[in-house]
Amino acid sequence: MKFKTKLAGAVSGIAIFVSAGVAQAETLFWSTQAKPVEEAQAMREQVLAGQDVDYQPNDGGPWLTRLNAELQAGSGTIGVLGALHGDFSAMNPDDLVDLGDLGVGSASATFNELAKLGTDSAQYIPWMQASYIMAANKKALEHLPEGADINALTYDQLIAWAGNVQAATGDAKFGFPAGPKGLKHRFFQGYLYPSYTNGVVRTFASDEAVTAWEKMRELWAVTNPASTNFSFLQEQLLSEDVWIAFDHTSRLAQAFNERPDDFVAFPAPAGPTGRGFMPVIAGVAIPRTAPDMDAAKAVVQHLLKPETQVATLRATNFFPVVDVALPDDLPPAVQAAGDAVAKMSASADANPGLLPAGLGDKGGDFNRVFVDAFERIVLAGQDIRAVLDDQKTRLQAIMDETGAPCWAPDAPSDGACPVE
Incomplete structure (x- = not known):
């Protein structure tokens, strides 16, 4: 040198x-x-x-x-x-x-x-x-809805798939990281909201957001109810309490490295406004x-x-x-996740929901808005519109206090991102 x-x-x-x-x-x-x-x-x-x-x-x-x-x-x-x-x-x-x-x-x-x-x-x-991706036990593949492409699923197809598995096995085997240390907030911010509202902050309380939470309720109906204790889905994949899962690549790695022939990795599903994902x-x-x-x-x-x-x-x-082309000598988890991430980011309908930016020490409060919405709407069964209108006030206060401008997929803003 x-x-x-x-x-x-x-x-x-x-x-x-x-x-x-x-x-x-x-x-x-x-x-x-x-x-x-x-x-x-x-x-x-x-x-x-x-x-x-x-x-x-x-x-x-x-x-x-x-x-x-x-x-x-x-x-x-x-x-x-x-x-x-x-x-x-x-x-x-x-x-x-x-x-x-x-x-x-x-x-x-x-x-x-x-x-x-x-x-x-x-x-x-x-x-x-x-990024965060989807993973499944290969046993679940025979229950895919007719005509579904695992690399180009929609939310409706994912829900139907999880329902088919439940009907076949008698158990809800979709796994969601809703535990205390789970990354559920990233799913809402980077996957669900971009896929249904083409935004995160501006569209937080929109009519499209109501539809998104309705869809989340449908997904939760075919989700393993113990998911409120799940934080690293690799554990549930290995125990087979879960056959289909969403999580961060690093939190799925153990399953692929221990039993690489038993699992597949694939992109997140798409909604009306694209294939939302958080890179x-x-x-x-x-x-x-x-x-x-x-x-x-x-x-x-x-x-x-x-x-x-x-x-x-x-x-x-x-x-x-x-x-x-990834080399064969990479760990199985890296090869599987790398392929899924590449397909997801290069998909024609890719709609990335970026990590929140400009929030400073208010990042935790921002995440809490989405977690509280999930707990009230999905777990407690409260009225979606009422919850979003209530949480909207908290979200706007955070944006105003930090002055954080909008990030993708929200349209750019001059100054603090507005909750419309």
Whole structure:
């Protein structure tokens, strides 16, 4: 690896970040991702092997502080930025270089559009992704509704499938992570709402949201009632208390790794407004103050090569965003989940519901609004319209207090996202 011997901290506003005598790599890759020591080392030794790159991960606060200092100074040492979609969406688009001429991007047209951040240019390039998926015991496949494609299910077909399994076995075998540590709020925010309302915040109390909760009640009617205690669905898949399940890829992994021949992974179902799903999208960008644009662009192009994407998967457990055949020596859970995530994100009706952004320490309160709606509507059987109108007030207060603007699939907002 080649290093510059001259310090790049000549700008006084940046000098605090660079200790005297520390050599700087040709291209500084400043990232909020792959921060654990093992992952960072794997990034350097496997993903970026042979590249003139200094990979430096950091927490969000220091990452943004240094970046803002360089942008304010008008010059700096950071060549490439690695961060989540929400980090980039909070930036001024003028501070990022248009990467549309690089000839690289995600296999998902939806992701590539999101990366424009509402502009006409590629503000960042999708880099890697994680998500939540569906999984099933292969015993359940014979009970699929006639004509249903497991890789392109609708919510109605999922409900019918779970009903068929219940009729055949005498037990409700759809599993939902409704336990105390379950990720049920992400299902509502990233899957149910985008699939039925094409929004999350704006559409929270809409007529379409009423329909969504009616559909959730139908699904719950064929759900294992013990799901209120389920938090990691891999356990119930292995015990066969559940034959069909929704959960985060990491919370299904044990089932696939222990009994890979018994289970299948597949995309989440679709509703009237698309196949809602919640991707955790990380991207790479180049700040306008990058010292060597050509070198920085070469790093971005390297990261999107199929072989580099596989190396990134091994290093971080984040899945590729490009079309790539996964090697046979990957753990079974990675192969199964990777295939499902790829099909889901590249589907023609993909409608991602992104992670909430801009909420600060109010993220838990935001999640609670959706959890309380579930408990009141589905578990307690309260009137849907009355519950949504009541919860709407709480949600709007959170948005007003934080000033958080809307995120996809909600339409952009000037200022706090409104609950319409």
